[in-house]
Amino acid sequence: MEKSIVVLPGDGIGPEIMDSAIQVLDAIGKAFHHQFHYNEQLIGGAAIDQVNLPLPEETIEAAKKADAVLLGAVGGPKWDQNPSDKRPEKGLLQIRKALDLYANLRPVKGFKPLLNASPLKEEVIQGSDLVIVRELTGGLYFGEPSERKPDGSVIDSLTYTREEIERIVRKGFETAQLRKKKLTSVDKANVLESSKLWREIVESLKADYPDVEVEHVLVDAAAMKLITNPRQFDCIVTENMFGDILSDEASVLTGSLGMLPSASLAENGVGLFEPAHGSAPDIAGLGIANPIAMIMSAAMMLRHSFNMQDEADAIENAVEASILEGLHTADLNVTNGTKVSTHEMTEAILSKLTQ
Ligand code: NAD
Ligand code: IPM
Ligand code: MN
Numbered sequence: 360m361e362k363s364i365v366v367l368p369g370d371g372i373g374p375e376i377m378d379s380a381i382q383v384l385d386a387i388g389k390a391f392h393h394q395f396h397y398n399e400q401l402i403g404g405a406a407i408d409q410v411n412l413p414l415p416e417e418t419i420e421a422a423k424k425a426d427a428v429l430l431g432a433v434g435g436p437k438w439d440q441n442p443s444d445k446r447p448e449k450g451l452l453q454i455r456k457a458l459d460l461y462a463n464l465r466p467v468k469g470f471k472p473l474l475n476a477s478p479l480k481e482e483v484i485q486g487s488d489l490v491i492v493r494e495l496t497g498g499l500y501f502g503e504p505s506e507r508k509p510d511g512s513v514i515d516s517l518t519y520t521r522e523e524i525e526r527i528v529r530k531g532f533e534t535a536q537l538r539k540k541k542l543t544s545v546d547k548a549n550v551l552e553s554s555k556l557w558r559e560i561v562e563s564l565k566a567d568y569p570d571v572e573v574e575h576v577l578v579d580a581a582a583m584k585l586i587t588n589p590r591q592f593d594c595i596v597t598e599n600m601f602g603d604i605l606s607d608e609a610s611v612l613t614g615s616l617g618m619l620p621s622a623s624l625a626e627n628g629v630g631l632f633e634p635a636h637g638s639a640p641d642i643a644g645l646g647i648a649n650p651i652a653m654i655m656s657a658a659m660m661l662r663h664s665f666n667m668q669d670e671a672d673a674i675e676n677a678v679e680a681s682i683l684e685g686l687h688t689a690d691l692n693v694t695n696g697t698k699v700s701t702h703e704m705t706e707a708i709l710s711k712l713t714q
Pocket of ligand 3: 604635
């Protein structure tokens with residue numbers, strides 16, 4: 360098959376881990392006789408530096424025409440003092456909105472040799488395997504007004520339409536149906552109007568998915584349960600900001616934020632695939648970033664956008680095999696094994712792909 364991929368390396372470690380993902384995709388292309396065409400475009404701080412906008416129109420146009428979009432990460436201290444519309448993060452929010460990427464799937468599954476890298480007890484985290492289905496184009500991130508008022512006070516707005524909630528809740532049910540058929544809807548229905556509607560909608564839709572067991576958990580309790588008894592979760596569906604926070608927390612189950620891939624999906628249009636982590640300015644340029652979240656995001660692209668299941672399996676197996684050999688980057692504080700660079704980790708994964 361021939362596929363065109365818009366590549367958005369972004370900032371910080373973004374370009375470093377994107378290099379790794381492209382090498383892996385090239386190896387897959389060779390092994391399975393596909394042609395991947397890459398079209399690199401600007402986003403984030405890199406775009407601000409070059410064209411003074413976090414998301415140039417050209418990037419949106421290219422993304423809309425592509426078969427899929429791969430994104431590294433955006434942001435960094437250089438742009439932290441910029442006004443809101445000239446911040447790298449704005450570019451990310453804008454592309455999510457422009458492509459209507461309402462569903463962000465963040466799978467969280469640890470690899471056995473890395474479990475001791477987590478500060479959590481191994482017996483608590485082993486066997487945990489969950490996915491967070493995060494609403495990505497609504498809620499506090501996009502509500503209007505969001506501003507500083509003349510009197511110095513501030514306002515952010517949390518808004519959701521019924522349709523916006525329905526489609527992400529359905530995505531949650533459908534995701535659960537493909538897994539262990541348990542859906543945990545996370546909200547703050549004891550306080551927020553938006554969460555009350557959310558809970559009503561989950562209740563009203565559950566008859567359409569009789570094979571799925573549903574529970575409601577308040578977000579504060581969910582944050583606690585996620586790290587005290589993570590095996591109770593299969594699929595978590597939640598609104599934008601709760602999902603943002605819970606997914607970084609959940610990454611602790613795997614040993615590092617550098618292990619968490621994600622897929623941002625639209626109802627019909629193009630999908631965007633990005634690690635859950637950020638641009639890691641503290642380690643950018645050192646060649647030590649963990650490329651696995653990015654590489655696994657590329658695998659999710661093959662699975663979700665190109666229906667290339669064997670190819671995605673091949674990547675995931677190669678990653679697992681490298682980890683089983685004891686290799687890990689510096690972000691994983693494991694007690695044994697071999698600490699390697701981004702380049703060495705990528706080489707190890709590539710060598711498993713071509714075996
Ligand atoms: P971060 O995710 O960039 O980093 C948090 C910590 O995890 C850092 O210590 C970092 O070194 C480490 N880390 C993250 N990914 C890693 C990897 N692949 N390998 C090794 N270590 C890794 O979060 P932050 O420091 O809070 O934010 C930094 C910048 O990234 C900010 O500008 C923020 O807005 C942006 N950000 C962007 C995205 C995105 O592009 N999707 C996501 C989150 C944060
Ligand atoms: C993420 C990031 C983004 C978010 C930021 C950079 C806007 O934290 O993708 O998780 O909050 O969605
Ligand atoms: Mn986040």
